[in-house]
Amino acid sequence: MSITAQLRDSVRLPGGHALVNGFAFESRGEAPRRALLQNGHELEVYDLHEVFAGERAPAAVFPLPWPGWDRGVHSVSPDGLVAVFSGQRAVRAVGNGGETLWEYRHGCWGPQLGHPHTGDDQEVCRGIEHGSCRVSxxxxFVWAHVVEPQERGGRECWVVLDAWDGRELARLPLDSAAAGSFHLSHPDGIHMGLCIGMGQDGILLYWARWDGEELTARDLDETTDRDRILTDVHTGHAGFLTVEQDGADLQLHALDGVVLAHGEPEWADEYPPYWDDGCGFVDADTVIASTLESDEDPEQAHHWLLDAHTLEIRGSVAYPTGRVDSYVRPLGDGTWLTYDGSSETLSRWSEAAR
Known part of the structure; x- marks a missing residue:
C-alpha cells in the first residue's frame, strides 16, 4: 500500500543533513524542536518552528571551546542561554556571550601510549572515541558520559552534574569501551537514556533517574538484545523504540525494557532489506522508518509508515515531488523532516489528508 505525503514547509538550511543523519536534533517534550548545527568554529542553535516560519538567523550562537575537536554530542539549556560541550578531556558550559561558566575535567577519550598531555587546552589527541552530554x-542537571584518567583506571562513567556550577552530584561506573554515545531524555521529565556504541563489541543501553539523593539506573542489556540502538520516545506513548544494530528489526519497549511489539521490513526481492538507524514517532500512533541503505532498486520506496502500537507496516510513503533520497527525522507532532543535500533544502512532511 502507498501512503501519500504532503509537503508542509521547505527551507534552505546549510548543514541541515545532520538533522536527519546525526545528533544535531534536540527535542524536549512539547517544547519547540531545536537544531544544533556546527558551522566552522561555532555551534548555531535554531528553533525549527521559527526556521519554517521564515527566520533564517540562528536563535543563538556559541563559540566551540576546542575548535580542533569535532566529536562529542553537545546540548543546550532549555532557555537557550547556555551550551554544554562534550570535549575530549572535559565537559564545559559556555554562556551566550562565549564566556566559560564552568568546566568538569575528566580523562582523555583518545590517550596515546607515551604521550603526556602538554597542558595545552586546545591539544587534540588521536582517536575517534567520544562521549556525550545532555542538559535535563x-x-x-547535566548528564554526561565521561572517562576516568588512566592513572585511575580509565573506566567510563555516567555522571550527573549541577547545571549551575558543574559539581558532580552522582556517578555510575559503566562496563563499556565506547566508540561514541548519545543521550535521549524521556518526556516524563524524570528519566534519561544513554546509548553507547562500542563498534564490533556491540551496544549498551541504559535508562536512569536522579531524585536529588540517589542515582538509579537500569541496564537494558538485561532485558533486550545487546546490539540495539535507542532511537526515539514520544510524549503520548508509553514505550521507546530501538532498532537492531544491523537493521534486522524494530522493537517497541516498555521503560523496563520489556518488548511490546516487533516489526521487520518487507521483502521486495530476494535480498533481505534492513532498517536504517533513524526511525521514530511521527505522532503517538505512527512510526516512520527507512530502508535507504538496503534498497538497491532506485525506484523502491525508502520510507515506511508503521502502526506505533504494533509496528505493523501500514504502507510505503509516496512523495508528490517524486523519489526522496534522504534519511528521515520525525518531529512527533504529525510531521517528519527530510534533507536534500544537493540544494541544502530541509523539508517538513505530513501524511496527506484522505
Whole structure:
C-alpha cells in the first residue's frame, strides 16, 4: 500500500543533513524542536518552528571551546542561554556571550601510549572515541558520559552534574569501551537514556533517574538484545523504540525494557532489506522508518509508515515531488523532516489528508 505525503514547509538550511543523519536534533517534550548545527568554529542553535516560519538567523550562537575537536554530542539549556560541550578531556558550559561558566575535567577519550598531555587546552589527541552530554529538561542537571584518567583506571562513567556550577552530584561506573554515545531524555521529565556504541563489541543501553539523593539506573542489556540502538520516545506513548544494530528489526519497549511489539521490513526481492538507524514517532500512533541503505532498486520506496502500537507496516510513503533520497527525522507532532543535500533544502512532511 502507498501512503501519500504532503509537503508542509521547505527551507534552505546549510548543514541541515545532520538533522536527519546525526545528533544535531534536540527535542524536549512539547517544547519547540531545536537544531544544533556546527558551522566552522561555532555551534548555531535554531528553533525549527521559527526556521519554517521564515527566520533564517540562528536563535543563538556559541563559540566551540576546542575548535580542533569535532566529536562529542553537545546540548543546550532549555532557555537557550547556555551550551554544554562534550570535549575530549572535559565537559564545559559556555554562556551566550562565549564566556566559560564552568568546566568538569575528566580523562582523555583518545590517550596515546607515551604521550603526556602538554597542558595545552586546545591539544587534540588521536582517536575517534567520544562521549556525550545532555542538559535535563528542567535545566537543573547535566548528564554526561565521561572517562576516568588512566592513572585511575580509565573506566567510563555516567555522571550527573549541577547545571549551575558543574559539581558532580552522582556517578555510575559503566562496563563499556565506547566508540561514541548519545543521550535521549524521556518526556516524563524524570528519566534519561544513554546509548553507547562500542563498534564490533556491540551496544549498551541504559535508562536512569536522579531524585536529588540517589542515582538509579537500569541496564537494558538485561532485558533486550545487546546490539540495539535507542532511537526515539514520544510524549503520548508509553514505550521507546530501538532498532537492531544491523537493521534486522524494530522493537517497541516498555521503560523496563520489556518488548511490546516487533516489526521487520518487507521483502521486495530476494535480498533481505534492513532498517536504517533513524526511525521514530511521527505522532503517538505512527512510526516512520527507512530502508535507504538496503534498497538497491532506485525506484523502491525508502520510507515506511508503521502502526506505533504494533509496528505493523501500514504502507510505503509516496512523495508528490517524486523519489526522496534522504534519511528521515520525525518531529512527533504529525510531521517528519527530510534533507536534500544537493540544494541544502530541509523539508517538513505530513501524511496527506484522505
Amino acid at each position: 529538561d528542567d535545566g537543573r
